[in-house]
Amino acid sequence: xxxxxxxxxxxxxxxxxxxxxxxxxxxxxxxxxxxxxxxxxxxxxxxxxxxxxxxxxxxxxxxxxxxxxxxxxxxxxxxxxxxxxxxxxxxxxxxxxxxxxxxxxxxxxxxxxxxxxxxxxxxxxxxxxxxxxxxxxxxxxxxxxxxxxxxxxxxxxxxxxxxxxxxxxxxxxxxxxxxxxxxxxxxxxxxxxxxxxxxxxxxxxxxxxxxxxxxxxxxxxxxxxxxxxxxxxxxxxxxxxxxxxxxxxxxxxxxxxxxxxxxxxxxxxxxxxxxxxxxxxxxxxxxxxxxxxxxxxxxxxxxxxxxxxxxxxxxxxxxxxxxxxxxxxx
Amino acid sequence: xxxxxxxxxxxxxxxxxxxxxxxxxxxxxxxxxxxxxxxxxxxxxxxxxxxxxxxxxxxxxxxxxxxxxxxxxxxxxxxxxxxxxxxxxxxxxxxxxxxxxxxxxxxxxxxxxxxxxxxxxxxxxxxxxxxxxxxxxxxxxxxxxxxxxxxxxxxxxxxxxxxxxxxxxxxxxxxxxxxxxxxxxxxxxxxxxxxxxxxxxxxxxxxxxxxxxxxxxxxxxxxxxxxxxxxxxxxxxxxxxxxxxxxxxxxxxxxxxxxxxxxxxxxxxxxxxxxxxxxxxxxxxxxxxxxxxxxxxxxxxxxxxxxxxxxxxxxxxxxxxxxxxxxxxxxxxxxxxxxxxxxxxxxxxxxxxxxxxxxxxxxxxxxxxxxxxxxxxxxxxxxxxxxxxxxxxxxxxxxxxxxxxxxxxxxxxxxxxxxxxxxxxxxxxxxxxxxxxxxxxxxxxxxxxxxxxxxxxxxxxxxxxxxxxxxxxxxxxxxxxxxxxxxxxxxxxxxxxxxxxxxxxxxxxxxxxxxxxxxxxxxxxxxxxxxxxx
Numbered sequence: 001x002x003x004x005x006x007x008x009x010x011x012x013x014x015x016x017x018x019x020x021x022x023x024x025x026x027x028x029x030x031x032x033x034x035x036x037x038x039x040x041x042x043x044x045x046x047x048x049x050x051x052x053x054x055x056x057x058x059x060x061x062x063x064x065x066x067x068x069x070x071x072x073x074x075x076x077x078x079x080x081x082x083x084x085x086x087x088x089x090x091x092x093x094x095x096x097x098x099x100x101x102x103x104x105x106x107x108x109x110x111x112x113x114x115x116x117x118x119x120x121x122x123x124x125x126x127x128x129x130x131x132x133x134x135x136x137x138x139x140x141x142x143x144x145x146x147x148x149x150x151x152x153x154x155x156x157x158x159x160x161x162x163x164x165x166x167x168x169x170x171x172x173x174x175x176x177x178x179x180x181x182x183x184x185x186x187x188x189x190x191x192x193x194x195x196x197x198x199x200x201x202x203x204x205x206x207x208x209x210x211x212x213x214x215x216x217x218x219x220x221x222x223x224x225x226x227x228x229x230x231x232x233x234x235x236x237x238x239x240x241x242x243x244x245x246x247x248x249x250x251x252x253x254x255x256x257x258x259x260x261x262x263x264x265x266x267x268x269x270x271x272x273x274x275x276x277x278x279x280x281x282x283x284x285x286x287x288x289x290x291x292x293x294x295x296x297x298x299x300x301x302x303x304x305x306x307x308x309x310x311x312x313x314x315x316x317x318x319x320x321x322x323x324x325x326x327x328x329x330x
Numbered sequence: 331x332x333x334x335x336x337x338x339x340x341x342x343x344x345x346x347x348x349x350x351x352x353x354x355x356x357x358x359x360x361x362x363x364x365x366x367x368x369x370x371x372x373x374x375x376x377x378x379x380x381x382x383x384x385x386x387x388x389x390x391x392x393x394x395x396x397x398x399x400x401x402x403x404x405x406x407x408x409x410x411x412x413x414x415x416x417x418x419x420x421x422x423x424x425x426x427x428x429x430x431x432x433x434x435x436x437x438x439x440x441x442x443x444x445x446x447x448x449x450x451x452x453x454x455x456x457x458x459x460x461x462x463x464x465x466x467x468x469x470x471x472x473x474x475x476x477x478x479x480x481x482x483x484x485x486x487x488x489x490x491x492x493x494x495x496x497x498x499x500x501x502x503x504x505x506x507x508x509x510x511x512x513x514x515x516x517x518x519x520x521x522x523x524x525x526x527x528x529x530x531x532x533x534x535x536x537x538x539x540x541x542x543x544x545x546x547x548x549x550x551x552x553x554x555x556x557x558x559x560x561x562x563x564x565x566x567x568x569x570x571x572x573x574x575x576x577x578x579x580x581x582x583x584x585x586x587x588x589x590x591x592x593x594x595x596x597x598x599x600x601x602x603x604x605x606x607x608x609x610x611x612x613x614x615x616x617x618x619x620x621x622x623x624x625x626x627x628x629x630x631x632x633x634x635x636x637x638x639x640x641x642x643x644x645x646x647x648x649x650x651x652x653x654x655x656x657x658x659x660x661x662x663x664x665x666x667x668x669x670x671x672x673x674x675x676x677x678x679x680x681x682x683x684x685x686x687x688x689x690x691x692x693x694x695x696x697x698x699x700x701x702x703x704x705x706x707x708x709x710x711x712x713x714x715x716x717x718x719x720x721x722x723x724x725x726x727x728x729x730x731x732x733x734x735x736x737x738x739x740x741x742x743x744x745x746x747x748x749x750x751x752x753x754x755x756x757x758x759x760x761x762x763x764x765x766x767x768x769x770x771x772x773x774x775x776x777x778x779x780x781x782x783x784x785x786x787x788x789x790x791x792x793x794x795x796x797x798x799x800x801x802x803x804x805x806x807x808x809x810x811x812x813x814x815x816x817x818x819x820x821x822x823x824x825x826x827x828x829x830x831x832x833x834x835x836x837x838x839x840x841x842x843x844x845x846x847x848x849x850x851x852x853x854x855x856x857x858x859x860x861x862x863x864x
Contacts, residue, residue: 032826032829033826033829033830036826036830037657038830038832039830059730061810061811062810062811063568065568065569066568066810066811069567069568069571069811070719070811072571073372073716073719073720073723073811074723079728161548161554161561162569163561163564163565163568163569164548164561164564164565164568164569191553194552194553195470195552196470196548196549196550196551196552196553197548197551197552197553197554198545198548198549199544199545199548199549199561200545200829201829202825202828202829202836203438203545203548203549203828205828205831205833206442206828206833206836207445207549209833210442210445210446210449210451211449211450211451212445212449212450212451213450222831225831226831229831284831318569319569319570322569326554329553329554329555330553330554330555
C-alpha cells in the first residue's frame with residue numbers, strides 16, 4: 001500500500017507543470033540497447049552535456065521501429081527532438097512521414113559504404129550483415145550463398161524473422177541485392193539449411209552460442225565483441241563472395257522540435273572522434289568517420305563488395321520481398 | 331438476473347456480490363473497448379501499405395496447434411496431479427511449486443531450457459554420446475512447440491489440479507476405502523468429480539496461451555511453416571503500421587477464440603467436490619503406486635530437466651557479475667514492488683469476479699461475468715501496448731509517469747483468468763457443501779466470506795497471490811512504447827543482456843528469476859498450510 005501511495009504521488013507530481021527550468025532538455029527517442037547502461041547513451045549524454053548547457057534525456061522504446069512508431073503516433077505533440085537509431089531499411093518510410101527536418105550537418109567527409117547526401121538524416125554508425133561461425137567447430141565455412149546451398153545438409157544456420165527483427169529484414173534485402181530476379185530460387189536453395197527463424201536477434205544468437213546451429217545471421221563486427229570484451233577469438237564472420245549488405249544507422253531531427261539548433265549541435269557531436277569511439281566500442285558497429293579501428297575489429301568490407309538498395313525501392317517492395325522469403329521457406 | 335429457484339428467491343443473499351461481479355466484468359470489457367477505439371481513432375502520419383494475410387489458413391494452423399497443446403497439457407496435468415496426490419513424500423509441495431514456476435517464467439527461458447536438454451548440443455545428445463551413439467532427433471518443428479507449451483501449461487494445470495485433489499474431504503476417502511474401491515474406480519468416482527470442474531477453465535486458458543504464443547512458436551517452429559496469427563498482427567503493427575488492419579486481425583482473433591472458449595466455460599460441469607481437507611491416508615495397491623512413481627519420474631524427466639538446465643546454465647560465470655551490479659538490484663526492487671502490487675490487485679479482482687459469478691444461478695449469467703477476464707488474454711500484446719499508450723496519452727498524462735500503473739493493471743488483468751480458474755471451482759465446491767448451513771444460519775455475505783469461505787480457501791488464495799506476483803515479474807511488452815530505460819524489471823534486464831551479447835549475464839538472471847518464482851510459489855504453501863488440517 002505504501003508503495004502504491006508513493007507511486008500515486010509520483011504520478012501527481014510528474015503531471016504538474018515542470019518548474020521553470022533554466023536549461024533546455026534535449027529529448028532523444030532511441031532503441032533500448034542504445035540507451036542501456038552499457039550502450040552508447042550514457043557516454044554521449046555526459047560528453048554533450050559538458051558543453052551544451054542542456055540536459056540530454058534518452059527515452060528508450062523497445063526497438064528503433066518502436067521509437068519511430070511512437071513519434072508517428074504523437075505527431076506534432078511529441079516531446080522528442082531527435083529520433084536516433086533508424087536504419088537504412090526504414091529510412092524511406094521515416095522520410096515519408098514528413099515529420100523530419102533538415103539537419104544542416106556537414107556530412108561530406110563521412111566514410112561510408114556509399115556517399116551520403118540525405119538532407120534529413122545523419123549516419124552515426126554502420127555495419128554489414130554476415131554469418132558468424134565458430135572457427136573451432138566449422139573450420140571451413142561456406143564462402144557464398146551458393147556454397148552454403150551446396151554444402152552438406154547438416155550445416156545449419158539460424159536466421160531471424162524479417163517482420164520482427166532488423167537483421168532478418170537485412171537478409172531479405174541482402175539476397176535481393178545479390179540475386180535480383182533469382183532471389184526466389186536462392187531462398188529455396190538455402191531453405192534446407194535453415195534450422196529455425198527466430199523472432200529476435202538475441203534468440204538466434206543464443207542458439208548459435210549454445211551450439212545448436214553452425215552459423216547465425218548477425219554482423220561482421222560481432223566477433224569483435226568476443227575478441228575485445230571476452231578475450232575469446234573463436235568466432236569469425238564468413239566473407240561471402242556475393243558481397244555484404246550494409247546497415248547504416250541514422251538520426252533525424254523532428255520538425256516539431258523547438259530546439260532545432262541544439263539538436264543539430266548534438267548530431268554534429270555524434271560525429272566527433274570522441275563520440276564515434278564511444279559508439280564503436282559500446283554498440284559494436286563501425287564508425288562513420290576515419291578513426292582508427294582497435295585490434296579485434298575486422299576491417300570493413302571493401303567498398304566494391306558492399307551492397308545497399310535504394311531506400312525508396314526498399315519501402316515500396318519490402319512486403320513483397322518478405323512474402324517471397326516466407327513462401328520459399330514454408 | 332432472477333432465478334426461478336424458489337430457495338434463491340427467498341433469500342436476499344448475494345445481491346452485493348452479483349453487482350460487484352457484474353460491475354467488474356463490465357469494467358474489464360470497457361477497458362478492452364477503450365484500447366481498441368483508441369487505436370482506431372488515431373490518424374497516423376505516413377502509414378504504409380497494408381499486409382496480406384491468409385487468415386483462414388493462419389486460424390486453422392493456430393487452432394490445431396492450440397488444441398493439441400490444450401489436450402496434451404490437460405492430460406499431463408491430470409496425470410501429474412494424480413501422481414503427486416497419491417505419493418506423499420517430504421518435499422512434495424516444493425516439487426509442485428517447481429512445476430508451477432514454469433508457467434510464470436518467461437516462456438523463452440523455458441524454451442531454451444528445453445533446447446539445452448533435447449537440442450543438438452543438449453544433455454540427451456551428450457548422454458547418447460557417452461555410449462558412442464548419435465542423437466539425431468530434432469526439437470525444432472511442431473513437436474518442439476508442443477513440448478515447450480506442455481511444459482509451461484501442463485505443469486501449471488498439475489499445480490491447480492493438485493489443490494483440487496488435496497481438497498477432497500477425508501469423509502469421502504473413508505467411504506471409498508471402506509467400499510474397497512479399486513485404483514481405477516477410486517480415480518473415476520472420487521478424483522474425477524473433483525477435477526472435472528477445473529478442466530474447462532484451465533483448458534480455456536491453455537488454449538488462449540497457445541493460440542497467442544509468439545516467440546516460442548517462431549523459435550522452436552523451425553521456419554515460417556509454423557506460426558500464429560499473433561505474428562501477423564505484430565507484423566501489421568510494427569512493420570507496416572497498418573493499425574486498422576491490425577485491429578481487424580485482433581478482432582478476428584478475439585471472435586474466434588471467444589467462440590472456442592465460451593462453450594467450454596458455459597458447460598463447466600457443476601460437480602465439484604471438496605471444501606475441506608485432511609491428511610487422510612489411504613494406502614494404494616502396489617500397481618497403482620508403481621504407476622504413480624512412473625508418472626512422477628517421467629514428469630520429473632520431462633518437466634523438471636529443462637528447468638534444471640536453466641539453473642545449471644545460469645549459476646555459473648555470469649552470476650557474480652550480475653549479483654554485484656546495481657542494475658540488477660534496481661530491477662529486482664522494481665519487479666518486487668510491481669509484483670506485489672499487482673498480486674494484490676489480481677486477488678481483489680478475482681475475488682470480486684468469482685464471488686459474483688458463483689452468486690449467479692443462471693449459467694449464462696455466470697459466463698457473462700467470467701468471460702471478459704478471459705478475453706483479455708486474447709488481445710495481442712502489441713495491440714495492448716498500442717492501446718494503452720494511446721489511451722494514456724488521451725488522458726493527458728505523460729506516458730513515462732503512467733508506466734508503473736499501466737504495468738500493474740495490465741499484469742493483474744493478465745493473471746486474472748488464472749486466478750479465476752483456481753478460485754472458481756473451489757468456490758463452487760464450498761457453495762455446494764455449505765450453502766444450506768450458511769442459509770440456515772442467515773449469514774450475511776460478509777459473515778459467509780469471513781467464517782466459511784475464507785478459512786477454506788487459504789491454499790487457493792496463496793496460490794493466487796503467487797500467480798499474480800510472478801506474472802508481474804513478466805515482460806514489459808505492454809509498456810514497450812512508454813519509455814523503458816529508467817524502468818527495468820528482471821525479465822527486461824535479461825532480454826537486454828541477451829541483446830547485447832551478454833549471454834552469461836542473461837543466463838544468470840534467468841536462473842535467479844526462476845528461483846524467485848519458485849520461492850514465490852513455495853512460500854504460500856508453507857504460510858497458508860495449515861488452518862484446515864488442524
